[in-house]
Amino acid sequence: MDTKINLLDLSLDELRGFIAELREPRFRAEQVWQWMWQKGVSDFEEMSNVSKALRGKLAEHAVIRPPTIDTVRESDDGTVKFLLRLADGALIETVLLPSRTHYTQCLSTQVGCAMGCAFCSTGTMGLARNLAHSEICGQVLLGRKWLEQKNSQDKGERSLRNLVFMGMGEPLMNYDTLVKSLHTLRDDKAFGFSSRRMTVSTAGVPGRMTELVTSGLARLAVSLHAPTQELRERIMPRAARMHPLPALMEELKKLPLRPQERTTFEYILIGGLNDTQQHARELVRLLSHVRAKINLIACNPAKDSPFAAPTMEAIEAFQQVLRDKGLVAMLRKSKGQDIEAACGQLVTQKQKEQARTEQADA
């Protein structure tokens, strides 16, 4: 068994401690940190300003091991989905979403998810485990490297600018590692992302939303998807029971937002289930005491999902009700439909393929 420590799992402070144990000066930790995260180097021999003696000690006691790419799928609309394999064989997804000027990367925080949202492929898997710091920040290492290669081939200049924690898992159920990762992603000697360009999307974990907003490390988005507790229990059963809608809204009302800042609410419109004008009016009432911005997303049902996509008429009528009441409501296009880009679709498809192969081989 490999007992070497994966340096990508350490915070900068922890790396300083590790370097001190090797009886090396403190500044060496910053050098190694920059090689790993800023330059994306995983071979100690490439760390040219690090002494030969330290490179030898590092090779003896440590490794730099990001996740590996299992599959890459590119959509006609430019969306790129990666299936990543972790050291224990588990699979996770990360997605690069293009816009005219830049890319946004959607990140996973858990293998599977305990929340069991009915419209989500990841929800059908259950929770296997939390992701480690190396596995969360490693997704960004791989996404950024892939884009650099693509940009040099295409002579393009669209860089990775935004991060959204909306992939597999409930980020606030892996809170400590999420916070540690946000510090690394924000660090100028690592990735240098602005806190304003990192958004954590949650189904609502009591107390954690307030902690995250207070930390100022990232923006908050709340996956709401229903305007009443009863409907939310049908669509997002565990999340709705963990933080019932009245208590959730109470916590959101008291968030220490900056002036002008709004909480983003995600609302997936599911055909015939939560997309009527009556639902829109209930949503207006629910959000009347919070500074809200609403992202409407048309459901992109997986192949065997019982849910339907909403009609364009229903979407427009729903959006109009919100706008008539002065709410900011944007329709977000579902990207990468031809490559199963919605959360968890590619992993569940791969798991089914693997199960079929194992059966065929048995």
Ligand code: SF4
């Ligand atoms: S939508 Fe998010 S919280 Fe709900 S099951 Fe999927 S990954 Fe988990």
